[in-house]
Amino acid sequence: MKRTLLATSLAALLAPALFPIAAAQAQTSQAEAQVNALEGLAGPQPGARRSGAKGICASGHFVGNAVGRSLTSASAFSGAQVPVVARFSVGGGNPKASDKGKSVRGLALAFQLPGNEVWQMANISAPVFFVARPDQFAPFVQARTADPATGKPDPEKLKAFNAANPETLRQAAYLAQAPVPASYGTVNYWGVNAFEFVNAKGESRFARWQFVPEAGTQGLSDEQLKAMPDDFLAGELRQRVAAKPVVFDMKLQLAEAGDNLTDPTVAWPDTRALVPVGQLVITQVEAGMGGACDGMTFNPVALPAGIKPSADPVLNARAAPYAISLGRRLGEAARR
Numbered sequence: 001m002k003r004t005l006l007a008t009s010l011a012a013l014l015a016p017a018l019f020p021i022a023a024a025q026a027q028t029s030q031a032e033a034q035v036n037a038l039e040g041l042a043g044p045q046p047g048a049r050r051s052g053a054k055g056i057c058a059s060g061h062f063v064g065n066a067v068g069r070s071l072t073s074a075s076a077f078s079g080a081q082v083p084v085v086a087r088f089s090v091g092g093g094n095p096k097a098s099d100k101g102k103s104v105r106g107l108a109l110a111f112q113l114p115g116n117e118v119w120q121m122a123n124i125s126a127p128v129f130f131v132a133r134p135d136q137f138a139p140f141v142q143a144r145t146a147d148p149a150t151g152k153p154d155p156e157k158l159k160a161f162n163a164a165n166p167e168t169l170r171q172a173a174y175l176a177q178a179p180v181p182a183s184y185g186t187v188n189y190w191g192v193n194a195f196e197f198v199n200a201k202g203e204s205r206f207a208r209w210q211f212v213p214e215a216g217t218q219g220l221s222d223e224q225l226k227a228m229p230d231d232f233l234a235g236e237l238r239q240r241v242a243a244k245p246v247v248f249d250m251k252l253q254l255a256e257a258g259d260n261l262t263d264p265t266v267a268w269p270d271t272r273a274l275v276p277v278g279q280l281v282i283t284q285v286e287a288g289m290g291g292a293c294d295g296m297t298f299n300p301v302a303l304p305a306g307i308k309p310s311a312d313p314v315l316n317a318r319a320a321p322y323a324i325s326l327g328r329r330l331g332e333a334a335r336r
């Protein structure tokens with residue numbers, strides 16, 4: 001009796017201390033499962049990012065405007081030039097993916113703010129993401145992975161996953177009707193996840209950002225696509241930037257009451273205010289494949305004071321798999 005009591009009270013005492021460890025382990029295993037699933041889909045690609053594997057490093061600066069300053073106290077909007085490290089990429093875990101594919105293009109940014117603050121983000125050329133919840137990520141990828149026996153994804157498994165998770169088809173539906181981008185500099189990039197912007201008066205607004213190309217959006221027709229090689233995006237951007245800086249307007253889509261702040265598969269109505277808050281200016285592209293962006297990851301919850309993550313579970317699940325992918329690829333690169 002005494003021993004049971006002691007054991008019970010010991011367990012009660014330890015429970016709060018042990019719970020965070022158990023929760024952290026559960027989080028880690030989900031993140032590992034996500035990265036393992038990406039590796040399963042792309043096959044071994046030593047040294048490469050497990051997603052957005054094909055890409056190039058670039059750099060430039062960001063200048064925020066008065067609208068940005070009215071919405072957030074973040075120093076990125078002070079109006080001074082903020083140095084930015086950028087990476088443009090093609091979706092998926094294959095570093096040799098074709099630039100002609102109907103996957104997403106990526107724009108990852110790291111703003112180097114005064115006082116050693118950083119603001120990192122990884123944006124895509126679609127207004128929605130493919131999963132609503134992090135637990136859908138690995139099964140979504142696995143359902144699209146070739147079965148070793150047939151060399152193709154199992155059609156029954158894929159059908160069953162899609163039927164049970166219809167919201168995971170919205171991104172593919174968007175990409176199917178969008179043309180393949182002609183340039184990394186002529187496509188719209190969306191942040192997709194919602195963030196909370198807090199200004200100097202403590203007033204807060206939820207918003208989603210996008211980067212709108214000043215050159216306009218330009219896609220390739222089917223005819224043009226046929227004549228293109230599999231690799232043209234990196235060379236095209238180098239030439240474009242050498243001639244003239246490539247500019248994107250950063251815009252915030254402001255949420256209104258009732259808008260979904262936690263599900264990145266749901267786009268907000270087009271009627272929501274879309275306000276320009278600054279300009280991203282890309283002034284340099286690396287001549288080769290490496291560069292400053294290579295040894296880093298773009299953690300989308302690395303945020304400056306004045307911008308907070310929303311409760312979107314997909315956003316809050318991103319840091320761990322990015323760190324795991326970074327660790328694995330740097331380890332592989334070091335062993336080569």
Ligand code: HEM
Pocket residue numbers: 034035038048049050051052055087088089105106107108122123124129133134137190191192193264296297298314317318321322323325326329
């Ligand atoms: C649970 C959800 C997600 C998982 C598990 C995931 C996983 C990953 C991983 C493992 C990487 C490679 C990181 C590295 O090696 O540095 C990556 C990169 C990337 N992800 Fe995600 N991701 C998720 C959500 C998203 C969302 C919502 C977006 C779009 C807003 C996004 C856009 C990107 C982009 C553009 C890259 C390439 C970044 C770069 O150029 O370094 N991801 N993701």
